[in-house]
Amino acid sequence: MKKLLIGLFTTFIFGSNVLSPLNFIHTVSAQQKPIPSYAKWGVLAMKKTKERYPNARIMDYLHIGKLSGTPTSTEHFKFWLKEDGKEFGVYVNIEFNNRTEQIINITFRESPK
Structure with missing residues (x-):
């Protein structure tokens, strides 16, 4: 009788969609981090660095x-680049208007490290 109750309890707990271990894993992995405020500027910095x-x-x-x-x-x-076997850093600064987000200036400065 005890084995039957344990079996029914286990089936109830893990057989339901609410407490299923797989459902729990799926729920945890489905959570996403919010997009940081600098993301669009980072994409632009990467594009300009590649150019x-x-x-x-x-x-x-x-x-x-x-x-x-x-x-x-x-x-x-800061980007770390590799070109012709040489590695070097590049600092990229993007200045923009706070209200319009229009780009004012983009500067690059190379660094050995």
């Missing part, structure tokens, strides 16, 4: 941070 260094491969990417000002702000990124 400026067309033969280089982007190895890594880092959002350094945002410098907020009035009336403009600047997003700071």
Whole structure:
């Protein structure tokens, strides 16, 4: 009788859609992180970096941070590039109008590390 109750209890718990281990895994993996506010600027920084260094491969990417000002702000990124066996860093700064998000200036600065 005890084995029958344990079997029914196990079937009830894991047989339902609510407490199924597979359902739990699916629910946890389906959760997504919110898109960061700098994402669109990062895409633009990557595009402009590829234009400026067309033969280089982007190895890594880092959002350094945002410098907020009035009336403009600047997003700071660092890319790690590899070209012809040489690896180097490139700092990319994108200055934009806070209200219109129109780009004011994009600067690049190479770094050995």
